[in-house]
Amino acid sequence: MSNTAIAASGLRKAYGDRTVLDGIDLSIGAGTIFSLLGPNGAGKTTTVNVLTTLLQADGGTAQVAGHDISTETEAVRASIGVTGQFAAVDDLLTGAENLELMADIHRLKGAERKRVIGELLERFDLTDSARKRAATYSGGMRRKLDLAMTLVTRPEIVFLDEPTTGLDPRSRRTMWEIVRDLTDSGVTIFLTTQYLEEADQLADRIAVLDQGRIVAEGTPDELKRRVPGSYIQLRFAQVAELDTAARILPGSARDDEALTLRVPGDGGSKSLRHLLDRLDEHSLEAAAVSVHTPDLDDVFLSLTGHATTEVTAP
Ligand SMILES: Nc1ncnc2c1ncn2[C@@H]1O[C@H](COP(=O)(O)OP(=O)(O)OP(=O)(O)O)[C@@H](O)[C@H]1O
Ligand SMILES: [Mg+2]
Secondary structure (H helix, E strand, O other): OOEEEEEEEEEEEOOOEEEEEEEEEEEOOOOOEEEEOOOOOHHHHHHHHHHOOOOOEEEEEEEEEEEEOOHHHHHHHHEEEOOOOOOOOOOOHHHHHHHHHHHHOOOOOOOHHHHHHHHHHOOOOOOOOOOOOOOHHHHHHHHHHHHHHHHHOOOOOOEEEOOOOOOHHHHHHHHHHHHHHHHHHOOEEEEOOOOOHHHHHOOOEEEEOOOEEEEEEOOOOHHHHOOOOEEEEOOOHHHHHHHHHHHOOOOOEEEEOOEEEEEOOOOOOOHHHHHHHHHHHHOOOOOOOEEEEEOOOHHHHHHHHHOOOOOOOO
């Protein structure tokens, strides 16, 4: 497999006269975590369904694990694992039985079947509940079991559609750790989320999806830098230094109590160097320098003109 796990160009999908995907381009490096971030109805699940061959696109092309999604569906399916937005867990079966069913579907047999299932139960901390019906599991346990079922086949690319929606903060963190562990073993993760913090925490690259279009793409930091409002904060040891700094850095805002000065700037190395040079020229030394970038909520708002929680009207 090449270094690109997923490549898509101009993917389109419409339901009737409603365009749901409006030309999606993607390039996702192998072994990385990619996050598709968007509010309800943005087209996240539709994108996942198209890339995983569950749904046929109306236009555009994509390769997943080097295979064409429209002409090599079997090869694509053999390379991927999908954990859907709604758990595929069978409530009537126990945790272990759910995993055994997956193993049987994929024709794992004998000692290997036993070993794979045992390892997954262990890894997801489900060994003690393995003989209990899934109906009795908490939301977090169901999500873990669902992901464990996805991993039975050892896929090289894993699609996770909103893996932590509805989970409490602790279960969410557990899921984040599991996702990070997966990339340690070389797996590529395609993750959709409505949580800006989640994309920020996990993703190497984020694409912001709004009404079927990618409105921004980059590393979490790149996205944050695209939004006005970032600043560099300088803290001084003495008020005299703060006075001088405020005088030579017009447009800055001072906080006399904290002895800090906020200087508007994008936090890039160039503006930072310029700022430090200015301080040097006046023999000023900051006790602390920190860059404050807006969070991804600000990013979404400034890119799309509306907040992430807003439901897109059909
Ligand atoms: N089978 C379908 N028929 C008609 N419209 C559909 C169908 N599936 C999805 N849509 C519409 O396509 C749009 C995108 O849906 P999609 O499920 O991809 O959004 P999403 O980003 O996954 O949202 P959520 O965060 O709520 O899961 C929505 O407006 C939805 O109503
Ligand atoms: Mg969805």
